[in-house]
Amino acid sequence: MYTTKKAAVVITLIVLFLFIIKSTGLFNWYNMVTHTMEPAIQQGSTVFISNIPEIKNDDIIIFEMENFPGPVVFRAVGKEGDTVEIKNGVVFLNGQKEDQEKTLGQYKVPKSKFLQIKDSDQVFHSYQSAHLTYIDTFMVAVNRNFANSLNLEELIYDKSVEEQEIANKYSENWNRDNFGPLVIPEGKYFVLGDNRGDSYDSRYFGLLDKNNIKGKVLFRT
Numbered sequence: 001m002y003t004t005k006k007a008a009v010v011i012t013l014i015v016l017f018l019f020i021i022k023s024t025g026l027f028n029w030y031n032m033v034t035h036t037m038e039p040a041i042q043q044g045s046t047v048f049i050s051n052i053p054e055i056k057n058d059d060i061i062i063f064e065m066e067n068f069p070g071p072v073v074f075r076a077v078g079k080e081g082d083t084v085e086i087k088n089g090v091v092f093l094n095g096q097k098e099d100q101e102k103t104l105g106q107y108k109v110p111k112s113k114f115l116q117i118k119d120s121d122q123v124f125h126s127y128q129s130a131h132l133t134y135i136d137t138f139m140v141a142v143n144r145n146f147a148n149s150l151n152l153e154e155l156i157y158d159k160s161v162e163e164q165e166i167a168n169k170y171s172e173n174w175n176r177d178n179f180g181p182l183v184i185p186e187g188k189y190f191v192l193g194d195n196r197g198d199s200y201d202s203r204y205f206g207l208l209d210k211n212n213i214k215g216k217v218l219f220r221t
Contacts, residue, residue, distance in 0.1 A: 028215060030062060030071050036193035036200070037073050038104060038124045039143065041220050047073060049215035057082070057093065060217040061191070063208055071214060074191035074201055078184045085180035086203075089156045089196070104141040106197025107152040114138040122146035124195065141195050155197060169206050176203050189213070 028049050035043040040060065049062050059076050078084040083094050089105070091098040104124055109117070117123055122143040142152065157163075157177040166174050174180065176196075184190050188207040193199025202208060 030073070032073060032220070033070070034073075035124070035141075036195050036198065037075070038141065038195045040075075040102060040194050041073060041217075045220045047217045047220045049217050051213075051215040053216045053218075055079070055189070055210070055213060055216055061189075062214045062217060063191075063212045064214060065205065065208070065212055067205075073217065074193055074199075074208075076189050077192045077202075078190035080184050080186045080188055082184045082190070083181050084184065084190045085182070086177060088158075089154065089177040091192070100144060103144070103194045103196050105144050105147060105154045107140060107142045107147050107154050109138045109140055109142075109152060111136045111138060113150065113152075114140070117150070120146070141198060163204075165204050169204065174203075179203055187211075 028051075030047055030049070032041050032043055032045045032047055037060065041047060047060075047062065053059075055061055055076055057076055057079055060073060061076050062071050062073050064071055077091060077098070078093055085092045090100065123146070124141040124143075139155065147154065157175045159173075159175070159178045161175045161177075162173060163175040166172075166176070166179070170182070182190070184207065187210050189210060190202045191208050192201045192203070
């Protein structure tokens with residue numbers, strides 16, 4: 001009997017401890033419901049965060065915003081005072097080119113080649129196995145080095161392509177692949193998904209208020 005009561009007390013204390021650290025934000029966890037941060041975080045993964053570390057550029061963060069159904073995970077690309085620009089799909093921060101090795105590009109793949117590579121762990125897909133865009137062409141998110149080795153054609157919007165949602169948000173004729181330059185104002189962050197061709201991020205919904213940030217991703221499973 002004593003052992004049972006002792007075990008119950010220990011379990012109660014553990015549950016109480018987890019509740020406290022979760023409610024204060026010292027340590028928390030969420031399930032990744034989208035594919036926008038692939039390949040760094042797979043859809044369906046669990047991310048563990050803390051609100052203790054200072055948020056820096058290149059950190060993966062989780063935040064909440066109005067009109068989003070739940071917490072959102074993106075990469076902080078620019079903070080207040082930084083200048084962000086995207087040229088032909090390449091991100092520049094304060095004039096310096098971003099390392100794109102951690103991001104996915106969106107590529108056109110002929111059906112015959114898609115059937116050969118579709119099971120590779122270097123090929124990432126959206127909600128379906130691929131998006132059929134033409135009769136014999138698929139559109140997939142692919143690791144850039146892998147795509148280059150196969151001479152795949154990346155889908156890049158040139159400056160003539162208009163994206164009305166971006167124009168409405170920033171009052172500029174920008175698109176996802178040709179954007180800015182934009183100076184980030186005080187108290188704001190510019191965030192992007194690593195799956196750059198299929199991510200609804202700061203290019204579309206605008207800048208992130210730092211008060212909406214729940215924490216920095218420490219690790220994921």
